[in-house]
Amino acid sequence: xxxxxxxxxxxxxxxxxxxxxxxxxxxxxxxxxxxxxxxxxxxxxxxxxxxxxxxxxxxxxxxxxxxxxxxxxxxxxxxxxxxxxxxxxxxxxxxxxxxxxxxxxxxxxxxxxxxxxxxxxxxxxxxxxxxxxxxxxxxxxxxxxxxxxxxxxxxxxxxxxxxxxxxxxxxxxxxxxxxxxxxxxxxxxxxxxxxxxxxxxxxxxxxxxxxxxxxxxxxxxxxxxxxxxxxxxxxxxxxxxxxxxxxxxxxxxxxxxxxxxxxxxxxxxxxxxxxx
Amino acid sequence: xxxxxxxxxxxxxxxxxxxxxxxxxxxxxxxxxxxxxxxxxxxxxxxxxxxxxxxxxxxxxxxxxxxxxxxxxxxxxxxxxxxxxxxxxxxxxxxxxxxxxxxxxxxxxxxxxxxxxxxxxxxxxxxxxxxxxxxxxxxxxxxxxxxxxxxxxxxxxxxxxxxxxxxxxxxxxxxxxxxxxxxxxxxxxxxxxxxxxxxxxxxxxxxxxxxxxxxxxxxxxxxxxxxxxxxxxxxxxxxxxxxxxxxxxxxxxxxxxxxxxxxxxxxxxxxxxxxxxxxxxxxxxx
Numbered sequence: 173x174x175x176x177x178x179x180x181x182x183x184x185x186x187x188x189x190x191x192x193x194x195x196x197x198x199x200x201x202x203x204x205x206x207x208x209x210x211x212x213x214x215x216x217x218x219x220x221x222x223x224x225x226x227x228x229x230x231x232x233x234x235x236x237x238x239x240x241x242x243x244x245x246x247x248x249x250x251x252x253x254x255x256x257x258x259x260x261x262x263x264x265x266x267x268x269x270x271x272x273x274x275x276x277x278x279x280x281x282x283x284x285x286x287x288x289x290x291x292x293x294x295x296x297x298x299x300x301x302x303x304x305x306x307x308x309x310x311x312x313x314x315x316x317x318x319x320x321x322x323x324x325x326x327x328x329x330x331x332x333x334x335x336x337x338x339x340x341x342x343x344x345x346x347x348x349x350x351x352x353x354x355x356x357x358x359x360x361x362x363x364x365x366x367x368x369x370x371x372x373x374x375x376x377x378x379x380x381x382x383x384x385x386x387x388x389x390x391x392x393x394x395x396x397x398x399x400x401x402x403x404x405x406x407x408x409x410x411x412x413x414x415x416x417x418x419x420x421x422x423x424x425x426x427x428x429x430x431x432x433x434x435x436x437x438x439x440x441x442x443x444x445x446x447x448x
Numbered sequence: 449x450x451x452x453x454x455x456x457x458x459x460x461x462x463x464x465x466x467x468x469x470x471x472x473x474x475x476x477x478x479x480x481x482x483x484x485x486x487x488x489x490x491x492x493x494x495x496x497x498x499x500x501x502x503x504x505x506x507x508x509x510x511x512x513x514x515x516x517x518x519x520x521x522x523x524x525x526x527x528x529x530x531x532x533x534x535x536x537x538x539x540x541x542x543x544x545x546x547x548x549x550x551x552x553x554x555x556x557x558x559x560x561x562x563x564x565x566x567x568x569x570x571x572x573x574x575x576x577x578x579x580x581x582x583x584x585x586x587x588x589x590x591x592x593x594x595x596x597x598x599x600x601x602x603x604x605x606x607x608x609x610x611x612x613x614x615x616x617x618x619x620x621x622x623x624x625x626x627x628x629x630x631x632x633x634x635x636x637x638x639x640x641x642x643x644x645x646x647x648x649x650x651x652x653x654x655x656x657x658x659x660x661x662x663x664x665x666x667x668x669x670x671x672x673x674x675x676x677x678x679x680x681x682x683x684x685x686x687x688x689x690x691x692x693x694x695x696x697x698x699x700x701x702x703x704x705x706x707x708x709x710x711x712x713x714x715x716x717x718x719x720x721x722x723x724x725x726x727x728x729x730x731x732x733x734x
Contacts (some may be wrong), residue, residue, distance in 0.1 A: 174462050182542070205723070209519065216483030232635055233635070233637075234605075234633035234637065254491065256460075279476065306461060325573050335491075363489040364491055364661065365490070365663070365701060365704045365705055366700065366701060366704045366718035367716065368704070369704035369705075369706075369715035369716065369717050369718065370717045372706065372715055373715055373717060376713075376714065391634065391635060393708060394705065394707055395706055395708040396710045397706065397707075398706035398707075398709070398711070398712070399706075404722055417711075420708065421708060421709060421711065432636050433635060434708070435639075436635040436636045436638065436639045437708065438644075438664075438668075438708065439664050439666040439669075440456060440639060440642050440646075440665060440669040441639075441668065442646060444639075445639040445640060445642065445643040
């Protein structure tokens, strides 16, 4: 039953919104790891369509391939096939500089994704230098302001920042090249709830200000429900269901797996889980 | 009250640093009966230190101090290290966050469970083995024999955590301290592990201290909640009455959570007030 459901659900949004402009479209993406007998297919036939200015969520448990999809889009995984279109144009396996100006990624752990011996200033100005931007000073200051840090933080090292501040720096770095699409890989799961609220608000503000398109990967259904308008559920490397946020709020997912995920994120329910 | 298993009075945990002494836990009092008590707080609130200090597991240079830590009417502070070893793992057990770091990687799971049992009770190897297999079955491991003979790296996170729970419960402790026992697990696995723990704790009439950062989870899983901020207890309430919480910190945490059922344009960011740090800790003894 889940198989037939997911096939229907996958196609539906694509037909319904074929008229709208797609910013990012993934068609039949497969990702493989390893060689020969060790070869593992981490992502199977994933097709997604993200609208211009939209916010698309991918949820799933560890090992479901959700982050791998993002990494393939971003060019961090080599061995993929299928098609990744940005603004209607397919991307190749080797990405050029223009690609980096269009898409940037924010990683999960702000404790691991910043170079410990580089100052905030160096982290932020490096992409500008690589891409030959002018006005480096002004741009660094503006972005620091955008993410709510201010000029005081410019010459600090990561160890002088809290987790939330580090994640703001990571977001600032992603914004340096003025990208149109941001890929967010569990951007708040290493943070406390109060800090998570601040970062999620920051994402909402930035999206409005800079007209960004988001693709967000997370295991937290409440976070995608807050951030995204359309949500894909992944399991074992496949998309089992695509639904819009309203369907999720009303607890009307089609597949049993999504039901279970949703139930689990609402809290512990002795009857539901004790019986299993 | 005769039902009280553990009663802690005026607990302090301090860490001397170059910049002066840091108080991780600042004079808290609470009690636990045969119930599920949740301790919630953000990172750095002192919740884990509270759990560890019950077993006197604060490593130097950290220091702990308390008026009393009464367990079954006896003050654990009067115990020698040797006597404490009889308490740890036997009367009071602790499940840690990540099974990857809490299981010994070079011994089989079975050996580790048997060791836990044989350290505290006089049983033969054979009986220990049977007991371990039974316990593995009780935590709903489908193939206990196979898991008994496997090494920790051969198990998934959920399995590893079940093994940990089996190991901690095999000695039939009276109190279980679970420090973020399911935070490293996927949500659906998390719920299964919680259900197992819940069932075992209830069947054996144990007390449970459940330490977590997840307010939502704690309020649905525990009977009573203690909310900690900056080393103090700011509020305590019945889990079912959490939504009526009055302290601005608790309210702030609740409002900062995105909720599936109630969409909001913006999440409320928590406005911390310095006065919260100065407030007197709430007495959470029943």
